[in-house]
Amino acid sequence: MTGKNxxxxxxxxxxxxxxRPVLATLAAFGRVAIYAAQxxxxxxxxxxxxxxxxxxxxxxxxxxxxxxxxTAIFTGGALALQIxxxxxxxxxxxxxxxxxxxxxxxxxxxxxxxxxxxxxxxxSIAAEIATMKVTEQIDALxxxxxxxxxxxxxxxVLAGTLTVPLLVAVGDIIGIMGGFLxxxxxxxxxxxxYIQTTLDFLETPDVVSSLVKxxxxxxxxxxxxxxxxxxxxxxxMGVGSATKTAVAAAxxxxxxxxxxxxxxxxxx
Amino acid sequence: MINLAGVTKSFGPKQVLRGIDLSLDxxxxxVVIGGSxxxxxxxxxxxxxxxxxxAGLITLEGQNVLTAEREAFLARFxxxxxxGALFDSLKVWxxxxxxxxxxxxxxxxxxxxxxxxxxxxxxxxxxETADLFPxxxxxxxxxxxxxxRAIAAEPEIIFFDEPTTxxxxxxxxxINALIREIVTEMGATAITITHDMTSVRAIADRxxxxxxxxxxxxxxxxxxxxxxxxxxxxxxxxxxxxxxxAVR
Numbered sequence: 001m002t003g004k005n006x007x008x009x010x011x012x013x014x015x016x017x018x019x020r021p022v023l024a025t026l027a028a029f030g031r032v033a034i035y036a037a038q039x040x041x042x043x044x045x046x047x048x049x050x051x052x053x054x055x056x057x058x059x060x061x062x063x064x065x066x067x068x069x070x071t072a073i074f075t076g077g078a079l080a081l082q083i084x085x086x087x088x089x090x091x092x093x094x095x096x097x098x099x100x101x102x103x104x105x106x107x108x109x110x111x112x113x114x115x116x117x118x119x120x121x122x123x124s125i126a127a128e129i130a131t132m133k134v135t136e137q138i139d140a141l142x143x144x145x146x147x148x149x150x151x152x153x154x155x156x157v158l159a160g161t162l163t164v165p166l167l168v169a170v171g172d173i174i175g176i177m178g179g180f181l182x183x184x185x186x187x188x189x190x191x192x193x194y195i196q197t198t199l200d201f202l203e204t205p206d207v208v209s210s211l212v213k214x215x216x217x218x219x220x221x222x223x224x225x226x227x228x229x230x231x232x233x234x235x236x237m238g239v240g241s242a243t244k245t246a247v248a249a250a251x252x253x254x255x256x257x258x259x260x261x262x263x264x265x266x267x268x
Numbered sequence: 269m270i271n272l273a274g275v276t277k278s279f280g281p282k283q284v285l286r287g288i289d290l291s292l293d294x295x296x297x298x299v300v301i302g303g304s305x306x307x308x309x310x311x312x313x314x315x316x317x318x319x320x321x322x323a324g325l326i327t328l329e330g331q332n333v334l335t336a337e338r339e340a341f342l343a344r345f346x347x348x349x350x351x352g353a354l355f356d357s358l359k360v361w362x363x364x365x366x367x368x369x370x371x372x373x374x375x376x377x378x379x380x381x382x383x384x385x386x387x388x389x390x391x392x393x394x395x396e397t398a399d400l401f402p403x404x405x406x407x408x409x410x411x412x413x414x415x416x417r418a419i420a421a422e423p424e425i426i427f428f429d430e431p432t433t434x435x436x437x438x439x440x441x442x443i444n445a446l447i448r449e450i451v452t453e454m455g456a457t458a459i460t461i462t463h464d465m466t467s468v469r470a471i472a473d474r475x476x477x478x479x480x481x482x483x484x485x486x487x488x489x490x491x492x493x494x495x496x497x498x499x500x501x502x503x504x505x506x507x508x509x510x511x512x513x514a515v516r
Contacts, residue, residue, distance in 0.1 A: 047370065055357075132355075139318050140353035144366050144417075145342045 035227045042147075042154050053155040060121050060156070060222065061163030065170065067120055071112050072104070072171040076178025079103055084187050096189065097197040100179030105206045106266070109172035111258050114217030117164055118250040122225035125156055126246035129229025130239040138230070153226040157219060164218025165211040172210055209265045216261060217254045224250040269294040269457055270315060270425070275324030276481075277310055284310050286481030288324065292474075297451045297458040299468045299489070301503060302478035303512060308461040309350065311478065312427050315459075316345060328425075343372065346423035346456075350430040352414035354402035360413050361398035364388060367421040387416040392442055408435045415443065419450055426450065428460040432467050444470035465504055468492070477503060479512060 079100050087093040129152055132138050141148045176198060183189040228246035232238045275288040284307035292298050300308050313319040315326055317333055326333045333341065354363045364384035368375045375383070385395045391412040402410055411431070418426055428447060432440035444467050451458045451471070460471050468475060469489065476486040477500050485497045492504060502510030 049370070135351055136349045136353040137355055139313070140347070140349055140355070142318055143316060143342060143345060143347045145339050145371055146366075 031231075032224070032227055035230075036223055038149060039153050039157050039223060039226075042150050043158060047150065049151055049155055052151060053159060056155045056159035056222075057163055059124070060117070060159045060218070061167060064117060064120055064163075064167055067116050068113050068167050068171045069174050071116050072109065072175035073178035073181075075108055075112055076100060076104055076175035076180075077182040078178075079108065079175070080179035080182040080187065084183070093187075096179065096183050096187065097194045098201040100183070101176055101198045101202050102206060104175035104179070105172045105202060105210045107258075107262070109175055110168045110210050110213035110217060111255070113164065113168045113171045113214065114221065114254040114258070115251055117160070117167070117218065117221045118224075118247055118254060121160065122221045122250040123243050123247050125222060125225030126229040126232075127239055127243045129226060130232030130242040133230065133232050134234060134239060148230070153223075153230075156226055157222045160218035160222030161215050162218070164221070165214035168210055168214030168217075169207075172207075205265070209261070212265075213258060213261050216257050220253045220257060221250045224253065269296075269329060270459075271325075271327045272311075272315070273325045275311075275314060275321045275326060277307070277314060277319065277321050283481055285314070285321070288478075288481075288483055290476060290483055290486065292457060292459065294457050295451075295455050297448075297460070297471055297473045298476060299460045299462060299472035299474070300476050300478055301462065301465075301468060303503070304463070306478050307481060308478055309429055312347075312429060312459060312461060316342070316347065316427070339372070343367075343421070344424045345427065346418035346421065346425070347427040348411075348414045348418040348429060348431055350433060352402070352407075352410040354410055354413055354417070356402055358401075359398065360388070360393075360400050360402065360405070361385060363402065363413060364416045364420050366417060373421055383420060384416070387420050388413070390419075391416045391446060408439045411435060411443070412439075415446065419454070422454060423456065425457045425459075428458065428462075428471075430461055430463070432462065432464045437466075440464065440467065441470075447471050465506075468504075479503075 080096050083096045083099045083103075084093050087095055087099075129138075132152075138148050138152075141151060180191075180194055180198075183194055184191045225246050228242045228249065232242035270290075270292040272288050272290045275285055276283070277285040288311060290298075300311065302308050310319055314321045315328075315333060317338070320334065328336065328341070328344075354360075355366070358366070361381050361384040362369065364387050365375075365380040367373050368380035368383060369377065381398070385398050388395070388397060393409060393412055393416070397405065397409065397413075402413065405413065411434070415428075415431070418428075431443050431447060435443060447458070447460065448471055450456060458471070460467070462468060462471075472489040474486065475489050475492050477484045477497075479499050484499045485495060487495065492500065495501070498511050501507075502512050
């Protein structure tokens with residue numbers, strides 16, 4: 001074999017090694033996109049499982065409140081300290097209320113709530129559905145004339161899309177409150193002035209963008225949990241792997257979606 | 269009633285079903301025997317459409333099961349899964365009455381609960397179990413709840429996947445008698461998968477032996493002991509030596 005042929009084969013092998021994961025990733029995106037389209041398609045068609053939807057509302061929304069609240073209050077407080085310390089370098093300590101408000105509402109509120117939902121809800125959904133798959137409960141649903149997508153996926157995704165914006169709103173308020181407590185308790189800001197400055201500075205598009213991000217992140221977190229649960233392999237390892245992959249995929253997709261949404265909504 | 273012709277199914281390089289030909293008449297109880305991993309559960313899942321065969325034709329009263337309207341088709345079936353497959357988040361009675369609480373067979377909640385309790389009684393479980401969750405039951409009780417769920421809507425065709433696995437001999441005898449009774453009383457058509465030869469003799473009208481992806485032998489249960497087929501003889505007598513390799 002000539003040297004030219006050998007180098008040609010090496011290039012071809014390198015391209016194949018590069019191409020395989022790229023194709024696998026594209027195929028995975030394709031499968032998730034099809035699953036998302038099927039879920040949306042089922043949203044408008046009966047039967048609707050009200051009890052499962054209400055249960056999902058409770059688990060995704062209400063039971064996530066403590067973790068969202070704690071995350072937001074500590075982040076808001078830390079943000080106020082950072083902005084104050086950074087602002088001192090160019091005599092701009094007074095911007096703490098404005099930056100805390102805009103930082104929490106536009107970015108940190110939705111992203112942190114999205115990531116906490118990915119950790120708490122996506123993992124729980126993926127593990128639950130994967131366990132159902134491994135123990136033949138999904139097959140049992142089918143034999144009982146019940147479409148697993150309608151019974152398991154649609155209520156969870158709908159609940160995520162509707163409740164995560166509310167969680168984001170709560171997280172935004174608590175985060176701003178965290179900044180307020182630190183700024184007024186530790187940094188000497190006037191309480192009434194802080195609140196007034198925050199309210200004056202925030203605009204409707206800031207709040208709307210926060211809620212839109214929340215809805216998109218809620219959709220992603222619950223959909224990915226359901227998808228990986230349904231696609232789980234066998235046994236305890238299959239369930240563990242599905243859960244781990246779901247949380248990682250949901251977190252990355254949430255951060256990527258955040259960048260895209262920010263680019264669309266705030267690029268001048 | 270149910271016909272399979274040339275059904276094949278592979279999972280990756282492993283060919284599980286290599287051409288299954290089998291037929292079952294209405295009201296008949298067929299028991300499929302065969303070693304572990306020979307594709308018995310896959311066979312049932314192919315009939316139900318849970319697994320799509322690679323080739324071959326499966327018909328129910330002449331209609332291809334893959335083209336039948338799914339809801340109406342599945343409404344004719346009940347299935348007891350090997351591990352029970354009860355829904356953890358639902359109470360026992362809600363599991364049993366699952367079909368009666370939603371869909372075309374929906375009944376008022378009180379009536380569905382009453383039917384569930386009656387079905388539980390039929391499988392030897394008292395009304396006090398109705399409000400428990402599956403995780404609070406023993407394996408044998410879960411299996412009986414699974415059986416109650418399978419018969420709750422009085423289906424025409426019932427599949428039993430390893431109905432006595434994991435049960436003590438007395439409870440296995442109770443379940444065998446119950447299955448026979450259900451098939452006789454309800455006039456249901458049944459396919460049971462089992463390794464348990466006591467179950468075979470108690471439940472079967474006909475027996476089919478699945479080995480190496482094909483039906484090796486089929487015939488009335490009365491002829492099973494006298495058949496000269498070496499595979500059947502090795503299996504029913506549990507011999508370590510014979511044409512069926514111990515290491516598969």
